[in-house]
Amino acid sequence: MASGSEDAGAVSSDAKPARVTQAELLKGTDWPALRLVSGEAWIDCDHAGAPPPGTLAVVPDPAPPAGQADAAAPPSHPDVAAAALGVADAAATPASPVPAEEDTRDDAADDAAVAIADGPVDEPRPLVDLGFKDVEAAMSPCRERGAVRLRYEGKISSDFTALMQRTAAMADRMEIGTRILDIDSTGGRVEDAMPAGDAIAGSQWTIRVRADSICHSACVLVLASGDERDIAGKVGIHRMVRVGSQATTRAELSQELREVYGEIKEYLERNGASVAVADLMMTVPNRSLRLLDANELREYGLSGANAVQDDLDRIILARKCGDDFVKRRDAFLRAFTSRCEMADDQAAVAACAVSLGNEYGFPDETCAADGPLVSLRRAGRVSAAAAAAATAAAAGETTAASARGTAGGTAGRGG
Numbered sequence: 183m184a185s186g187s188e189d190a191g192a193v194s195s196d197a198k199p200a201r202v203t204q205a206e207l208l209k210g211t212d213w214p215a216l217r218l219v220s221g222e223a224w225i226d227c228d229h230a231g232a233p234p235p236g237t238l239a240v241v242p243d244p245a246p247p248a249g250q251a252d253a254a255a256p257p258s259h260p261d262v263a264a265a266a267l268g269v270a271d272a273a274a275t276p277a278s279p280v281p282a283e284e285d286t287r288d289d290a291a292d293d294a295a296v297a298i299a300d301g302p303v304d305e306p307r308p309l310v311d312l313g314f315k316d317v318e319a320a321m322s323p324c325r326e327r328g329a330v331r332l333r334y335e336g337k338i339s340s341d342f343t344a345l346m347q348r349t350a351a352m353a354d355r356m357e358i359g360t361r362i363l364d365i366d367s368t369g370g371r372v373e374d375a376m377p378a379g380d381a382i383a384g385s386q387w388t389i390r391v392r393a394d395s396i397c398h399s400a401c402v403l404v405l406a407s408g409d410e411r412d413i414a415g416k417v418g419i420h421r422m423v424r425v426g427s428q429a430t431t432r433a434e435l436s437q438e439l440r441e442v443y444g445e446i447k448e449y450l451e452r453n454g455a456s457v458a459v460a461d462l463m464m465t466v467p468n469r470s471l472r473l474l475d476a477n478e479l480r481e482y483g484l485s486g487a488n489a490v491q492d493d494l495d496r497i498i499l500a501r502k503c504g505d506d507f508v509k510r511r512d513a514f515l516r517a518f519t520s521r522c523e524m525a526d527d528q529a530a531v532a533a534c535a536v537s538l539g540n541e542y543g544f545p546d547e548t549c550a551a552d553g554p555l556v557s558l559r560r561a562g563r564v565s566a567a568a569a570a571a572a573t574a575a576a577a578g579e580t581t582a583a584s585a586r587g588t589a590g591g592t593a594g595r596g597g
Contacts (some may be wrong), residue, residue, distance in 0.1 A: 184516070192389070199443075204253060204347055205347075205351075208347060208348060208351035209351070209384050212314070213312070213313055213314040213317075213348065215311075215313055216311075216312040216313070216341060216344055217310060217311055217312065217341070218309065218310050218311075218339055218341050218342075218345060220336050220337040220338075220339040220340075220341050220342055220370070221335050221336010221337055221339075221342060221367070222308070222334070222335050222336055222347055223308070223310075223332060223333065223334045223335075223336075224306035224307060224308055224309065224332075224333045225252060225306065225307045225309050225320040225321055225324070225330065225331070225332055225333075225349075226305070226306045226307065226324075226330075226331050226333070227323055227324035227327045227329055227330055227331070236326075251576075253364060257522040266530065283369060283490040295377050296430045302411055305415065306333065307319075307320045307323075309332075309345070309349075312341070312344055312348050317348050317349060317352050317564060318352060319422070321349065321352050321353070321358070322356070324356070324358055325356045325357075328332060328357075328358055328359050328360060329358065329359070329360035329361075329362070330353055330358050330360070330361055330362070331362040331363075331364055332345075332349050332361075332362070332363050332364065333364040333365075334363065334364070334365050334366070334367070335365075335366045335367070335395075336367060337367065337368065337369070337370040338367055338369055338370030338371060338374055338375045338378065338399075338400045338401055338403075338404060339370050339371055339374050340371075340374050342370070342374060342378055343374045343375075343377050343378040346363070346378045346381045346382055347377075347378075347381045347452050349361075350381050350382070350384070350385040350387070353385065354385065359386070359559075359560045360388075360559060360560050361385065361386060361387045361388065362387070362388045362389075362390060362391045363382065363388070363390070363404075363408070364390045364392065364395075365390070365391060365395065365397060365401065365404065365405075366391070366392070366394075366395035366396060366397075366415075367396070367397060367398070367400075367401040367404075368396065368398050368399065368401070369398045369399025369400040369402075370400045370401070371400060371404060371441060372397070372400045372422060372446060372463075373442070374400070375401070375403035375404050376403055376446070376449045377402055378404055378407075378444065379404050379406060379407030379449065379453065380407070380449075382404065382407040382408060383407040383408075383452075383453055383491075386409050386560065387407075387408050387409060388408055388410040388411075388412060388561050389405055389407075389408035389410070389412070390412045390413075391405070391411075391412070391413045391414060391415040391416075391417060392414055392415055393414040393415055394415065395414075395415040396415050396416045396417070396418070397413075397415065397416075397417045397418075398416075398417070398418040398419070398420075398421060398471060399418070399419065399463075402417060402418075402419055402459060402484065403446070403449065403450075404455075405417065405484055406434060406449075406450060406453045406455040406483070406484055407453050407461070407488075408488060409486060409487070409488050409491045409561065410486070410487055410488070410561045410563070411485045411486060411488070412485075413476075413479060413484075415484050415547060416473055417473070417474050417479060417484065418467050418471040418472060418473045419459060419462040419463055419466060419471070419472050419474065420462075420463070420465060420466045420467065420468050420469075420470055420471050420472060421463060421465065421467055421468045422439065422442070422463055422464070422468075439464070440555070443460060443463075443464060446459075446460045446463065448459045452490065453483075453488065453490060454483050454488050454489040454490030454491065455483040455484055456481065456482040457482050459482050459484070496508055496512070496558075499511070499549075499552060502549065502552065503546070503548060503549035503552055504548075507546060507548070507549055507552075510542045510543055510544070511542075511544075511553070511554045513542055514538055514539070514542045514544060514554040515554055516542075517538050517542075518534070518535055518538055518554070518558070521534060521538070522534035522535055522538065523563070528564070528565050529571065531563075531564055532564050532571065533575070535554075535555055535558060535564055536555070536573050537556070539553070541553055542554075
C-alpha cells in the first residue's frame with residue numbers, strides 16, 4: 183500500500199472541463215465515424231435549372247438519311263419519367279444495348295440522342311459513410327464548379343443532423359458558395375430538425391422540395407432555416423407525438439410538450455418563420471395532415487427568401503458597400519422577380535438579369551463580389567454558365583455597337 187497525499191486520487195469539483203463543440207470538432211479532420219441509416223443521400227455539383235440528380239434529357243433523334251427510313255428503330259433510352267421519381271432508379275437504369283449490325287446512326291447522332299438537360303450534371307455520388315475522407319471525396323468535384331447539391335430522402339434524425347453539419351463544414355472548407363439541399367422527407371424528431379436547421383441557417387443553403395417530393399412534420403422546421411426555399415411539392419404539418427410519454431391526463435401531456443413547444447417557437451422566430459407553425463404542430467391531429475398552399479407558405483415565412491437572413495444581409499452589405507448600393511440592389515431584385523423569373527428557360531432568365539444589371543449599375547466596381555447577380559447564382563436562381571454566356575453576349579453586343587459608332591464617326595469626319 184502506498185501512502186496517500188493531498189494531490190493524489192480522484193477529485194470532484196463544480197468546475198467542469200470545457201467540451202469541444204460540434205463546430206470546433208468539424209474544423210479538424212478527425213471526425214467521429216458515422217454511417218447514414220435514416221435515409222439515403224447523394225451529392226452532385228448541380229446548378230439552377232438542371233433536372234434531378236442522374237436524370238437524363240432525351241433529345242429527339244435527327245431524321246434518318248434518305249434511304250434509311252426502314253432501318254431499325256433507334257434504341258430506347260432511360261425512362262425519364264421513372265428517373266425523375268428517384269435518384270437510385272435513375273442512376274441504375276441503363277440504356278438498352280444496340281446490336282452493332284442494327285445501329286445505322288453515326289456517333290454524332292448517338293451523342294445528340296441522350297444529353298444532360300441544361301448543361302452538364304455529374305453523376306450523383308451516394309454518401310453513406312460520413313467520415314472526413316468520405317465527405318471530402320464526394321464533394322471534391324464540386325470545388326471547381328463552386329456549387330453543390332445534397333439530395334436527401336428519408337427521416338429527420340440525428341444522422342441527418344450530422345449529415346447537414348458535416349456537408350456544411352466541408353463546403354466552408356472548400357469555399358463552395360452555392361449550396362442546395364434537395365429534400366424529400368415525411369418528418370422525424372423535432373429535436374433533430376432544429377440543430378440541423380441551425381447548421382443550414384449558418385451556412386447559406388437553398389432548400390428545394392421538388393414536385394415529386396414532400397416535406398412533412400419535422401421537415402417543415404428544416405425548411406424554415408433555408409436562405410431560399412423553392413417549393414414545388416407538398417408541405418404539411420400535424421401534431422407532435424410524444425415518444426415514451428408517461429402522461430395519463432391532458433394536463434400531464436400538455437406539461438410534457440410545453441418545453442419543446444417553447445423551443446420550437448424560439449427556433450421559428452430566429453429563422454423568420456411564423457410561430458403559427460408551432461401552433462399547428464400542437465393542434466392538427468397526428469392522424470391528419472394540414473397541407474399548406476402557396477399563400478400559407480408565404481404567410482408563414484416558409485417559402486421564397488428568408489426574411490431574417492435578407493435583413494441581416496442588407497445590414498452587413500450597407501456597412502460594407504453603402505446605402506446606395508443596397509437600394510440599387512433591392513430595386514434590381516424586385517425587378518428580377520417581376521420581369522425575369524417568368525422567362526421560359528435559364529438562358530432567358532440570365533439574359534434578363536444581365537440586362538437589369540446594366541440598368542441598375544451592376545456589377546459595381548466597389549463591391550463587385552456582392553452584386554445581386556452573384557447572390558442569385560449563389561441561391562441557384564441563375565446558373566453560372568447561363569450568366570456567363572449572357573454576360574459575354576452582352577459584352578459582345580456593346581463592343582459591336584461601339585465599333586459601329588466609331589466607324590460611323592470616322593466616316594462622317596472623312597466626309
